Amino acid sequence: MVLVEPSHPGNIGAAARAMRTMCLDTLVLVRPARFPHADARARASGALDVLETARVTDSLDDALHGCTLVAGTSARLRALGPPVLTPRDCAARLRQAPATADVALLFGRERTGLTNEEVARCHFLIQIPANPDYSSLNLAAAVQVLAYELFLARDVAAPLTTDGEPSPATEEEMQGLYSHLESAAVASGFLDPQQPKYLMRRLRHLFNRAQPDQREINILRGLLNALQQGKRG
Numbered sequence: 001m002v003l004v005e006p007s008h009p010g011n012i013g014a015a016a017r018a019m020r021t022m023c024l025d026t027l028v029l030v031r032p033a034r035f036p037h038a039d040a041r042a043r044a045s046g047a048l049d050v051l052e053t054a055r056v057t058d059s060l061d062d063a064l065h066g067c068t069l070v071a072g073t074s075a076r077l078r079a080l081g082p083p084v085l086t087p088r089d090c091a092a093r094l095r096q097a098p099a100t101a102d103v104a105l106l107f108g109r110e111r112t113g114l115t116n117e118e119v120a121r122c123h124f125l126i127q128i129p130a131n132p133d134y135s136s137l138n139l140a141a142a143v144q145v146l147a148y149e150l151f152l153a154r155d156v157a158a159p160l161t162t163d164g165e166p167s168p169a170t171e172e173e174m175q176g177l178y179s180h181l182e183s184a185a186v187a188s189g190f191l192d193p194q195q196p197k198y199l200m201r202r203l204r205h206l207f208n209r210a211q212p213d214q215r216e217i218n219i220l221r222g223l224l225n226a227l228q229q230g231k232r233g
């Protein structure tokens with residue numbers, strides 16, 4: 001579970017408790033406003049170990065290091081966003097992910113949620129069905145709902161075995177591909193850096209839907225290299 005810029009330490013503690021009750025323990029905090037904090041400890045109650053082992057990072061990149069599947073949570077639907085799932089469908093889908101997949105669930109800021117750039121990092125978005133007139137849950141309550149669905153789904157199906165399968169691409173490998181695509185697009189004249197519009201965001205959505213593995217990323221990067229060298233030659 002990754003909380004992006006949580007402002008209330010009490011919510012961090014309540015999220016830790018929510019996770020503990022559902023047998024989850026890997027909490028990552030991206031630039032928390034105040035942490036560690038007495039309110040976080042008080043709200044964590046018996047889940048202090050989740051707080052004490054929480055990883056604090058300066059950037060989302062650091063938080064997603066090594067992840068192969070990123071799911072964001074949002075009370076709102078977004079234009080130009082990734083596919084939207086319910087928590088139940090998300091939990092079922094994560095059960096089918098390869099055992100090697102390292103999954104991150106992103107939660108947004110209490111006031112403003114996740115930015116469009118953060119959402120563009122996600123393979124899919126999870127929306128907790130709620131009152132259409134007031135659909136925004138408290139941050140820790142949203143963590144609880146997701147943790148509960150993951151808990152229920154856990155024993156229903158065994159993860160698929162991945163013997164002989166190439167590993168899913170990590171976040172760093174995906175970022176490497178996007179930087180490479182962007183520089184090749186600029187160098188070729190296809191992308192005007194002064195007027196990038198939504199090209200990179202659309203490409204991210206395309207590749208997030210495809211979920212390429214490491215071998216496929218290597219093919220794409222090799223192809224880009226060859227095209228760039230051909231151009232220079």
Ligand code: SAH
Binds near residue numbers: 135142
């Ligand atoms: N005004 C913000 C609400 C943020 S609530 C917005 O419109 O995005 C804080 C966080 O709790 C959200 O970023 C999301 O991670 C989670 N959350 C709250 N309600 C949710 C819902 N109905 N579905 C999924 N996530 C939700």
